[in-house]
Amino acid sequence: MVDADRVNDLLVAAEAYLADVRAFADEIDRATFVADRGEQYRIAFPLQQAIQLAIDLAAHLLAEQPGHRPDTLVGLFIALGEGGIVDDSLAARLAAMARFRDLLVHQYADLDPDRVWDIVHGDLVDVDRFLALVGGPTRLELRLTRVRVPRLGWGVRASSRPVPRGGRRRDRVAAMRQTRP
DSSP: OOOHHHHHHHHHHHHHHHHHHHHHHHTSOHHHHHHOHHHHHHHHHHHHHHHHHHHHHHHHHHHTOSSOOOSSHHHHHHHHHHTTSSOHHHHHHHHHHHHHHHHHHHOGGGOOHHHHHHIIIIIHHHHHHHHHHHHOSEEEEEEEEEEEETTTEEEEEEEEEEEESSSOHHHHHHHHHOOOO
16 A cells, blocks of 8 residues: 555655755856856755655555566656556656666766756656656645754654645745754
8 A cells, every 4th residue: 555654755855856956956057057066966966866756756656556566767667657657758758767867876977967957957847747646636745843852953843734735835845945043
């Protein structure tokens, strides 16, 4: 059985990383990104994490499905398409995103910054579509509350509550980014 809390946690985390990627990318132009390795690193990590969370979500959705278990990350998205969970076109684009994640993780030195820029500014919408499909019209939202933890400083406490999807994403991401006053 699919664990709704786990799905929700993956959705919220993926959305937060996607918001970080977009925020960082909005602060610079393409020429700066291509020329500055620090900016590339700054965007590559949250991009990798967002894609990985989409992969984790796909694996979780398929875990309880009867039949063939994909043995590759790309195969997870293909199986989602074959199972009718996402359309074949989106499944193929998400599979390409999983291949790109492999490049980020295993061949970073060979990564083309222009390609990363194009993905950030064009292909991330596919991850958004996948998250929206999985999340549906309503789902549990992870609400983060800042708390003072003795001897550890400031931290967050998570709690879940049902809320309508849409319109609240900005609030959710802002809550996750909150810093100590």
